Amino acid sequence: MTDILLEPYALNDTLTLKNRILMAPLTRCMADDQLVPTDAMVEYYAKRAEAGLIISEATIIRPDAQGYPNTPGLFTAQQIAGWKKVTQAVHNNGGKIFAQLWHVGRVAHPHFFDGEVLAPSAIGIEGSVPRMRELTYQVPKAATQEDIKQLVADYAKAAENAIEAGFDGVEIHGANGYLIDQFLHYSANQRTDEYGQTPENMSRFALEVVDATVNRIGADRVGLRLSPGAYFNMEGDSRDRNVFDYLLKALEQRDLAYLHVGIFDDSMTFDYLDGHASDYIRKHYQGHLVGVGSYTAQTGAEAIAQDRFDLLAIGRPFIANPDYVSKIKQNQAVTEYDEAMLATLD
């Protein structure tokens, strides 16, 4: 039943994955205080190299991209050197790994850096940094066009750094209510310049980041994660649908390695998408699609067999089972994930 997950899968001429199981990006907040990956992180990723592709935990592209403690970066020589150890260990074990490039936008907190919180518009979110409840979110500064140019350049630079660190490619984090996603939803983007108001304008930042990254490291090595369904730090708006209709068509011309659905539970439905986020993307985008969100190997294999997506990303079960792929191969029961497992990096 799950055999389809264990088949090799060619993303393009550059990258063939040894199976269709991806390790989903999972923030663990365990980098050191310079945001450098530690030896424990080297072990953690190396143990999971049986995945067809590991997507690293979200990794910030510059200091003001940070919204959580001890999330790793890709903008200093030490961070690049730390990641080199991770990518070498994964490669030594026969695996492949992409870096997930991250800027949290209005979910940032100046506790972590000197400077202002940047977002498309000066619209804040309620709440505070998880596990640091005294740090309440602030109203961001609306990015100027100059700020936007610099952000685009910094994504491309981080992609270049990722390749220098030995990553096989990058996944641009355009999902889950963070910076790129903030441009794509009306509730967070109320700009009146060429980055706001219309689907074409609201897609502009995402496409500029994609194009700059592709120009730097090649489309074969670039994936993108998107959340057409707003579900985290974001209010949905029925007009968002038009933005994603436009964006997905434009992305089809970019020949990226893959698109990846950003969602915690893909059984969720969205009125304005006429159903599941994954089905909506599948319908509007012809390239390789990674499904995710509360799937088991069985339900994920079924979805692939039904052609709902091509590859399956596994998140929490990969925290609970470093040997997830072996267990699936050998038809063994997997250990149940528990939030308490986040306390250690095993």
Ligand code: FNR
């Ligand atoms: C996540 N998720 C996530 N997503 C992302 O794009 N970048 C990230 O860094 C993280 N970090 C993260 C940490 C933790 C502890 C969890 C539980 C989740 C979302 C993740 O990639 C995935 O979409 C969800 O976990 C749903 O898949 P599973 O866990 O049901 O297989």
